[in-house]
Amino acid sequence: EAxxxxxxxxxxxxxxxxxxxxxxxxxxxxxxxxxxQDTGHGLRLIHxxxxxxxxxxxxxxxxxxxxxxxQENFSLILELATPSQTSVYFCASGDLxxxxxxxxxxxxTVV
Amino acid sequence: QQKVQQSPESLTVSEGAMASLNxxxxxxxxxxxxxxxxxxxxGLEVLVSIFSDGEKxxxxxxxxxNRASLHVSLHIREPQPSDSAVYLCAMxxxxxxxxxxxxxxxxQLIVIP
Numbered sequence: 263e264a265x266x267x268x269x270x271x272x273x274x275x276x277x278x279x280x281x282x283x284x285x286x287x288x289x290x291x292x293x294x295x296x297x298x299q300d301t302g303h304g305l306r307l308i309h310x311x312x313x314x315x316x317x318x319x320x321x322x323x324x325x326x327x328x329x330x331x332x333q334e335n336f337s338l339i340l341e342l343a344t345p346s347q348t349s350v351y352f353c354a355s356g357d358l359x360x361x362x363x364x365x366x367x368x369x370x371t372v373v
Numbered sequence: 374q375q376k377v378q379q380s381p382e383s384l385t386v387s388e389g390a391m392a393s394l395n396x397x398x399x400x401x402x403x404x405x406x407x408x409x410x411x412x413x414x415x416g417l418e419v420l421v422s423i424f425s426d427g428e429k430x431x432x433x434x435x436x437x438x439n440r441a442s443l444h445v446s447l448h449i450r451e452p453q454p455s456d457s458a459v460y461l462c463a464m465x466x467x468x469x470x471x472x473x474x475x476x477x478x479x480x481q482l483i484v485i486p
Contacts, residue, residue: 356472362472367415
């Protein structure tokens, strides 16, 4: 069964600290995505990747970096976390012509 | 400008009454639309994917697509309290290998017993 696993599921970070959100997929998809979800905005695309070694900026990349070391893994990195980055983050995988599968989300609170 | 606009923001219906949600998109660049359901604090559950004009039914959920009017709707037959959730409309880009999704802001559905 297709699966996208995110870790951690919940995280509290301090302002200025570094945060890494991890995502693993077993779907063998080339494309992976990181979204954040905020009330009134739906899901907005932060970074995406076409495959191992590739990362591209989405619509709201400022303050975030991404890393795709392998087909299965895609990380979102907040080098200097700020309270405005408090949100719920979703990872997804899905090639064109295939369904898109989402992880269960990571709730990040920056204090 | 957001590519996808959803309405209403919130909808309250009685159990068993039809619930109708709407989504308009800004251009005709997509050939692929989905409706997702998200229970509070949970992930996204795809309900219906629709690729051509007309109707697509998945159980109690029916999507209607009219690309000429840039509109897709979701109708929930006999809604139950367990259907109370946020419903998200999404359109998928056509013509790129990425196939990214653009989401609306969501409709909060409340079903009263």
